[in-house]
Amino acid sequence: MSIDIATETFLHKELILDGDAAAALFLEARTANSWSDEEISDETLQAIYALTKMGPTAFNGQPLRIMWVRSAEARERLVEHMMDGNKAKTLTAPMVAVLSFNTEWHSLMPTTAPHMADMLMPMFEANAESRTASGNNNAHVQAGYFILAARAAGLAVGPMTGFDSAGVDAEFNAGSTHKSFMVVNLGKPNGGLDRERLQRLEFDLATVTL
Ligand SMILES: Cc1cc2nc3c(=O)[nH]c(=O)nc-3n(C[C@H](O)[C@H](O)[C@H](O)COP(=O)(O)O)c2cc1C
The missing domain is CATH 3.40.109.10 (NADH Oxidase)
Structure with missing residues (x-):
């Protein structure tokens, strides 16, 4: 699963972590x-x-x-x-x-x-x-x-x-x-991975706002 640029830009605006930290902890970590x-x-x-x-x-x-x-x-x-x-x-x-x-x-x-x-x-x-x-x-x-x-x-x-x-x-x-x-x-x-990233659930499927 590649990271969508629009999502990435949105994330970088919202997060207090720098991009490298967000990648190491969540976005790129496998x-x-x-x-x-x-x-x-x-x-x-x-x-x-x-x-x-x-x-x-x-x-x-x-x-x-x-x-x-x-x-x-x-x-x-x-x-x-x-x-x-x-x-x-x-x-x-x-x-x-x-x-x-x-x-x-x-x-x-x-x-x-x-x-x-x-x-x-x-x-x-x-x-x-x-x-x-x-x-x-x-x-x-x-x-x-x-x-x-x-x-x-x-x-x-x-x-x-x-x-x-x-x-x-x-x-x-x-x-x-x-x-x-x-x-x-x-x-x-x-660096070795045996498969592509599996699909993650989208915001609208996994969350609800009341
Ligand atoms: C609580 C937990 C238990 C897991 N148990 C196994 C396991 O017994 N064997 C295995 O090969 N992978 C196991 N996994 C790995 C998951 O399948 C993997 O983290 C998930 O598919 C996400 O992969 P990704 O981080 O590469 O996106 C487990 C992961 C978690 C968090």
């Missing part, structure tokens, strides 16, 4: 299935998290937990639980992040939301269903920030939900309150 061999430094991972954590979450609850899977040994264990079509790219990506949410995210409320903790912690403690739903939803919101943060750090990103989350939890999250929901491959772009 989901990646292959990467250059360049390693991803720990400093880059720190930068990705420094941006991700600043995105808003309900009650400032921040339920997202990230497991960076760098070693070949851990990579093999992870790939056992990926769908076949996701295995090769997960083995070859320079870095893989397993995104989970903490079902006990509310226990940090004295730190994350001290002004509401007295009222809300007992409520969430008593209601595992609403706590889990909120944790799951808000970690997905944070996953969106994570993808854009990685792009802002110059990485090409490959998010995947094609994996057995119960298997990943048994392998990596046993004995914790973390539940995996997305695996994200990361690396420096190599």
Whole structure:
């Protein structure tokens, strides 16, 4: 899908980001299935998290937990639980992040939301269903920030939900309150794309103004 010049001109007038930033985060960024061999430094991972954590979450609850899977040994264990079509790219990506949410995210409320903790912690403690739903939803919101943060750090990103989350939890999250929901491959772009951009829905189809 090429970017229409009229749309681009309109966007450049409306955005506070410069054109290069808008391209890197949204307009030109593509989901990646292959990467250059360049390693991803720990400093880059720190930068990705420094941006991700600043995105808003309900009650400032921040339920997202990230497991960076760098070693070949851990990579093999992870790939056992990926769908076949996701295995090769997960083995070859320079870095893989397993995104989970903490079902006990509310226990940090004295730190994350001290002004509401007295009222809300007992409520969430008593209601595992609403706590889990909120944790799951808000970690997905944070996953969106994570993808854009990685792009802002110059990485090409490959998010995947094609994996057995119960298997990943048994392998990596046993004995914790973390539940995996997305695996994200990361690396420096190599320019390789296996298909054209798929159609995005137009404004009038996807939105309504009341
Ligand atoms: C939450 C999520 C889950 C996805 N799961 C998979 C997956 O399991 N395997 C896969 O090959 N692609 C997966 N994708 C990639 C999407 O198909 C891709 O991002 C989408 O088609 C847009 O592609 P584009 O960024 O190149 O335009 C997933 C993307 C997201 C955001």
